[in-house]
Each structure stands twice: as structure tokens, then as C-alpha cells.
Amino acid sequence: MRLPLEGLFLHLVRSGFPLSVRDYEDALVALRLGHGTLTRDRLQWLCETLWVHTDEERIRLTRLFRDLPQPTPEAIRTMTGVREQEPVAPASSREIDKAQTTVQHNGDQEGDRAPLVEFASAAATGGVGLPQAVVPSTLRQSHILTPRPSVSLRQMIVTWRRFRLARRFGPKVQLDIDATIAEKSRCGTLIEPVLVPARRNQARLLVLFDASPSMVPWRSMGKAVADSFERSQLGYTAIYYFNNDPADDLFDSDRLTRPRLPQDVAREHQGCALLVVGDAGAARGRTDRERVRSTRRFVLVAHDASWWPIAWLNPMPRSRWAGSSAARIATIPGIAMFELTEDGLVQAVDHLRGKGRH
Amino acid sequence: MNEPRYTGKATDFYLASESIAEIVNLAIDLKRPILVEGEPGCGKTMLAYSIAAEKKLGEVVKISVKSSSRAQDLLYRLNALRRLQDAQNPNNSQAQYVYPYLSLGPLGAAIHRKKRCVVLIDEVDKADIDFPNDLLDVLDRFTYQIDELPEAEEQQCLRERGFGRTVEGNKEAPPIVVITSNREKRLPEPFLRRCLYVRVKFPESVEELQDIVRKNTKLSPEALGDGVLVAAVEAFMRVRRLAVGNTQKPPSTSELIDWVQILHWNGETPESLNQDPKRPPHWGVLFKTMADLDSYESLSRTEAKLD
Numbered sequence: 001m002r003l004p005l006e007g008l009f010l011h012l013v014r015s016g017f018p019l020s021v022r023d024y025e026d027a028l029v030a031l032r033l034g035h036g037t038l039t040r041d042r043l044q045w046l047c048e049t050l051w052v053h054t055d056e057e058r059i060r061l062t063r064l065f066r067d068l069p070q071p072t073p074e075a076i077r078t079m080t081g082v083r084e085q086e087p088v089a090p091a092s093s094r095e096i097d098k099a100q101t102t103v104q105h106n107g108d109q110e111g112d113r114a115p116l117v118e119f120a121s122a123a124a125t126g127g128v129g130l131p132q133a134v135v136p137s138t139l140r141q142s143h144i145l146t147p148r149p150s151v152s153l154r155q156m157i158v159t160w161r162r163f164r165l166a167r168r169f170g171p172k173v174q175l176d177i178d179a180t181i182a183e184k185s186r187c188g189t190l191i192e193p194v195l196v197p198a199r200r201n202q203a204r205l206l207v208l209f210d211a212s213p214s215m216v217p218w219r220s221m222g223k224a225v226a227d228s229f230e231r232s233q234l235g236y237t238a239i240y241y242f243n244n245d246p247a248d249d250l251f252d253s254d255r256l257t258r259p260r261l262p263q264d265v266a267r268e269h270q271g272c273a274l275l276v277v278g279d280a281g282a283a284r285g286r287t288d289r290e291r292v293r294s295t296r297r298f299v300l301v302a303h304d305a306s307w308w309p310i311a312w313l314n315p316m317p318r319s320r321w322a323g324s325s326a327a328r329i330a331t332i333p334g335i336a337m338f339e340l341t342e343d344g345l346v347q348a349v350d351h352l353r354g355k356g357r358h
Numbered sequence: 359m360n361e362p363r364y365t366g367k368a369t370d371f372y373l374a375s376e377s378i379a380e381i382v383n384l385a386i387d388l389k390r391p392i393l394v395e396g397e398p399g400c401g402k403t404m405l406a407y408s409i410a411a412e413k414k415l416g417e418v419v420k421i422s423v424k425s426s427s428r429a430q431d432l433l434y435r436l437n438a439l440r441r442l443q444d445a446q447n448p449n450n451s452q453a454q455y456v457y458p459y460l461s462l463g464p465l466g467a468a469i470h471r472k473k474r475c476v477v478l479i480d481e482v483d484k485a486d487i488d489f490p491n492d493l494l495d496v497l498d499r500f501t502y503q504i505d506e507l508p509e510a511e512e513q514q515c516l517r518e519r520g521f522g523r524t525v526e527g528n529k530e531a532p533p534i535v536v537i538t539s540n541r542e543k544r545l546p547e548p549f550l551r552r553c554l555y556v557r558v559k560f561p562e563s564v565e566e567l568q569d570i571v572r573k574n575t576k577l578s579p580e581a582l583g584d585g586v587l588v589a590a591v592e593a594f595m596r597v598r599r600l601a602v603g604n605t606q607k608p609p610s611t612s613e614l615i616d617w618v619q620i621l622h623w624n625g626e627t628p629e630s631l632n633q634d635p636k637r638p639p640h641w642g643v644l645f646k647t648m649a650d651l652d653s654y655e656s657l658s659r660t661e662a663k664l665d
Contacts, residue, residue: 018551026388033387035380049381050388053550154546157487175439190446193439231487 004031005047008064012051015060019051026050040065149224150315150340156224159342160232163273163349165203174198202235205352206269206307210278211241211254218315221277221340222254238269245291246276247298262298266305273352274307277340281325282316292328299334308334311348315340361386361413361474361531371573372401372408373566378556382409385554391497391535393550396558398540399610401570405558406478406536419468419477419533427485429492433466433525436506456508457515462525465493469500469527470520476534483539490549497535498552500527560598560610567591567614574615575622582622589628590618593638597654600636600661601645605653609644617643636661 009024027050030036036046044065052058151159172195179194209215209222222241229237240250240260250265252258280295281288302310312335314326321327321337330337336351338344364382366374374382382405385392394402410418421432437459444453452458462470468477482490496502507515507523516522527533537553539545561567568587575582594614601608609617620640621631631638636658645651 018547023551026390029388030384035384035387045380046384049384049554053547053555154487175442184446190443193442 156228166199168197204236204272206272207239214283312337313340393553399612402538410476472528474531479537500532589631605650
């Protein structure tokens with residue numbers, strides 16, 4: 001005999017819900033204690049409360065409950081055993097399979113239509129939004145488009161923590177054992193322990209982020225980088241935005257407002273390691289000689305400001321750099337270009353702390 | 359264990375919606391922590407106090423998280439500095455042992471007591487990124503190890519202090535753990551998955567807000583007339599509607615309660631409250647920062663011109 005909710009649970013696990021057996025056991029305990037029984041809505045509430053943690057998962061679960069057929073009275077009797085009147089949601093995988101087939105079938109019917117695309121307005125960030133598929137209304141399905149940065153916020157924070165330059169700084173809070181012993185030997189007795197400031201990370205990092213139209217798909221990345229700084233434990237961080245070419249004006253905001261002269265920024269943030277995030281022309285896929293020349297000049301400006309070393313993260317895959325300005329910029333002496341992936345970020349940080357292969 | 363179910367309505371200082379009460383009961387039954395989120399000032403912390411009061415579980419063990427908080431400090435501390443100082447005194451034989459210098463932290467003591475209580479971990483998002491994950495195992499099993507206690511001293515520590523290297527809580531009725539977060543930082547995924555999530559929403563109905571004000575200000579209908587209260591709540595909602603999206607921290611229930619108290623002390627009337635709809639008397643009390651005060655000031659003036 002199948003256990004209650006087994007089919008639903010397995011279906012969710014197969015479709016990527018990060019659930020463990022423990023989550024399933026909790027649901028069984030909750031059912032036994034009377035939570036989420038009696039109606040299908042209550043059961044959906046229980047599954048949502050226990051198993052759903054993001055809006056995306058919520059939509060998927062709601063859709064699943066909506067699409068699944070009502071269970072037959074026999075199925076209810078088999079599953080619940082005791083409560084015959086209880087219309088528990090379908091739990092057998094056979095029913096789920098059936099429901100999937102139905103949805104698939106509907107999808108096939110709509111398959112002949114050309115996919116529609118619209119530019120949804122991205123009010124929150126301004127500018128032209130990302131192209132999004134328009135779902136034919138007959139399907140009654142909302143598509144879940146959740147923007148995710150190529151590197152998760154957590155991974156970014158963890159990676160910044162590799163970038164360390166520890167120096168003793170601030171209030172004296174740590175015990176200096178050697179000095180304490182020396183003091184005791186000198187005085188014969190220990191009056192008070194000798195304290196020293198704790199080691200703190202004094203690494204300085206300046207990030208220049210390309211906020212030009214070709215970087216729109218990675219715009220959320222800029223915000224994630226700025227957010228990650230708060231928890232990075234780096235000694236000093238700053239982020240500025242530029243439009244295609246970092247040698248031009250730098251901006252305080254990713255909407256490219258509030259311009260700052262590169263010389264002013266250079267004066268303010270002297271001695272920082274520099275991380276540039278931009279496609280370097282790889283998104284458009286052509287070589288712009290002037291852009292390459294300008295970037296060369298930028299390296300000299302960076303050198304004068306003691307922004308050293310320089311790592312460049314490119315969100316376009318390495319295979320797309322060839323034949324574009326990116327390939328040339330990657331070879332400029334003093335610039336080490338990496339792909340904007342988790343590994344690439346680690347390599348870039350290793351380069352910034354002087355351990356890179358470049 | 360026959361504890362009364364939590365209804366969210368039995369205390370004289372807090373009102374929880376039915377859906378929140380259901381999640382609280384589910385979390386208690388499953389022995390899982392409750393993660394409470396919501397805008398500042400809408401009663402996240404009070405939920406813990408209301409659970410403790412309604413279930414008659416005594417004082418809430420409140421742990422205010424700081425940016426320097428470490429998970430281990432919540433369980434136990436070893437006062438090594440004191441031991442070092444004691445070791446200087448040849449007459450003090452205590453310093454040869456570790457256990458006299460161990461003390462249990464608030465969560466550690468709550469687990470050790472074995473008596474059901476409510477533990478409130480307030481503003482968990484203030485702490486370091488690893489803090490929630492470090493707590494995960496303890497909140498899961500309500501058991502922890504004191505590695506600093508040498509095995510040779512375990513029996514003596516058990517006799518004199520009542521705990522050994524392994525401290526186990528009451529498996530049947532572990533502490534009810536309520537964790538609040540202001541969403542300043544995103545919490546780690548495994549931690550989110552272990553908690554049952556409660557979102558405390560701002561009450562949108564005038565009646566509900568009236569109830570909240572009455573319960574919290576303890577002002578009887580004789581002291582604060584219904585007319586004034588309704589006018590105050592309506593004026594507050596007008597201010598809040600304008601402030602949401604335009605200020606960093608729109609006024610919430612805690613500001614409303616303070617404001618009504620001030621209105622009462624100043625003897626305001628429904629007429630005085632409705633004189634200037636967008637700028638009721640003492641409206642400045644509703645905002646917490648100079649920037650919010652300035653933006654509301656200019657917004658309300660613009661709105662008044664448009665009206």
C-alpha cells in the first residue's frame with residue numbers, strides 16, 4: 001500500500017524541489033496530528049507550509065494541485081483507510097503521470113503557434129526590460145522567470161573571504177601570550193594580561209561594473225556584488241559603473257547617473273585591487289579597435305592610481321570571446337580575464353591576492 | 359503532553375491571525391523553529407511573548423543577536439582569562455580544572471533545563487553568514503557538546519554543575535524556538551528549509567488596528583473614546599498609504615501605538631485629527647529618520663496642493 005502523499009512527494013523531488021526524507025516524515029507526522037486533513041485546500045496548505053520556500057516553488061505546487069484530477073472515492077478509501085469522506089489530494093504517481101500527459105497534450109495543441117515575445121517593462125530597474133515569452137492565454141499557465149545571478153550571493157561572499165590581507169587594527173581585544181609571559185617574567189607576578197588588536201582584513205577592492213545595454217542580462221549581478229560586499233569582511237570596498245569603456249566616465253549608479261571623473265575616483269580609491277566586470281564587446285561579437293586602444297589607456301590610468309592587480313570577469317563564455325574585442329582586451333598586459341562563473345570568480349580573487357596564474 | 363493549542367487571541371497584548379496560529383501549532387508539533395519575517399514594528403518579537411503567555415511557559419529566553427554573535431556563545435562560554443588570572447595565585451587550586459570556568463549560554467541553559475520554554479532569537483540576520491547554519495544542528499536535535507570540558511572532569515562537572523560533555527534537552531517537549539529576521543541579509547538555504555516560515559503582515563483593517571491599539575495602550579473606551587480612536591487609525595492609514603514606497607521605513611503598528619498615546623495625552627479630538635487629512639497632529643512621531651520626515655513633509659504638501 002502506498003503511503004499518503006508519497007506520489008506527490010516523489011513527483012516534487014523529481015521536479016527539483018530540494019526535499020529530504022525528513023521533510024516527508026514531518027508531513028506524515030503533521031497529517032497524523034490532524035494538520036492539513038479534511039479538505040484538499042488544507043492539504044495544499046500543509047504541503048506549502050512544509051515544503052515550499054520560494055515563490056517559484058509556490059507557483060509550481062499550486063499549479064500541480066490545480067492540474068491534478070480529483071481522486072476517485074476508491075483511491076481515497078485506499079489511501080486514508082479510515083476517513084471515507086476525506087477528499088485527500090491525489091497521491092498516486094499514476095494520477096500524476098496522467099495529469100502530466102494532459103498538460104503535455106494541451107501543450108502540443110498550442111505547439112503550432114509561433115512563440116510570441118514581448119518586452120516586459122522592467123520598472124524596478126528602468127530601461128528596456130528583458131524579452132519574455134508571452135504564454136497563450138488558453139494554457140492558463142503563468143511562466144516563472146526568476147532572474148538569478150551567474151554566481152549566487154552566498155558563493156560571492158564566501159569567495160571574497162579568500163581575499164585576505166590581515167593586519168592588527170582597532171581595539172586591543174586579543175591576548176598576546178608571548179608578551180604576557182615576558183611581562184610576568186619581568187615583574188614576578190602577572191598584574192594584567194597584555195592585549196593586542198585583533199587581526200582584521202585590510203584588503204581593498206574596487207569594482208567597476210559595465211552597465212551598458214549589452215550587459216542588461218547581468219544587471220542583477222551588479223546589485224548582488226554590491227550586496228555581497230556588506231558581508232565580505234573586506235577592509236574596504238567600492239563599486240562604480242561604466243558604459244562599455246572604463247576609461248570614460250564612471251558612475252555612482254547602475255542607471256549611469258551621477259558621473260564621476262576617473263581621476264577623482266583614482267584619487268579616492270588609490271591602492272585598491274581592481275575587479276572589472278563587463279563583456280568587453282563579446283556580447284556583440286565584433287572587434288572595436290578604438291575600444292581596445294581605450295582599454296589599454298585605462299590600464300595606464302589604473303597603474304597610476306595603484307589599482308593593482310587587475311582582474312576582469314566576463315559574463316560571456318570564453319568560447320564567445322574569439323573574434324571580438326574581448327579576445328584582444330584579455331591579452332592586454334596587466335589584465336587577467338576570467339569567465340564570470342563560480343570558478344572564474346575564485347580564479348579572479350586568487351589573481352587579486354597575487355596567487356593567480358597570470 | 360497536554361499543552362493548550364495556540365490561538366493567537368488569548369493574550370491582552372497581541373493578536374495573531376488564524377493562519378499564523380496554525381503555522382505556530384504545526385511548528386510546535388513538528389519541533390521545528392519558527393522564522394518570523396515582516397516589516398519592522400509589526401510585532402514579530404511579540405509573537406514569541408504571546409506564545410509563551412498563552413501556553414503558560416514562563417519567561418521568554420530572549421537572545422538579541424549582534425553582528426559579533428557566535429553560535430557557540432549561545433550554548434556555553436569558557437572564561438579562559440579568569441582561569442589564567444586564577445592560575446597566578448598559588449593558593450587557588452581551582453584553576454587546574456576547566457569546569458569551574460564554564461558557564462551555559464541562554465540557549466544552552468534553556469536546553470539543559472529540560473523544561474519547555476520559548477526561546478526568542480531576535481534579528482538573526484544581524485549576525486555573520488555562518489551563524490544560522492552553526493545553530494542548525496542544535497535546533498534540530500536539541501543536543502550539544504562541550505568539547506572544552508576534559509573527559510577526566512566530566513563526572514565532577516556533572517556532580518557539581520549538573521551537566522557533562524554532552525548536554526541533552528527534553529526530546530518530547532523541546533524549547534519552542536522563534537527566530538525573527540528583518541531580511542537585511544538573505545539567510546542560508548538549509549536554515550530556511552528547516553524553519554517554518556511566518557510572515558507577519560501589517561493589519562489592513564481599521565477594526566484590527568483599533569483592537570491592537572486598545573490592547574497595547576491599555577486605554578479604556580472611557581479614557582480614549584471610540585471616535586478619537588477611529589479617527590486616529592484612519593488618519594494613520596492615510597499617512598501610511600502615502601509613506602509606503604516613498605519612505606525607507608513606513609510607520610507600522612509600534613509607531614501607531616506610540617502616536618495614539620501622544621494624541622491621548624494631548625487631548626486630541628476627531629475634529630483636530632481630520633483638520634489636515636495628510637498631516638494629522640504630531641505626525642512626526644510616526645517616522646524614525648530625518649530623511650523619512652523630509653520626504654513625507656514634501657510629499658504631503660504636494661498631495662495637499664493636488665487635493
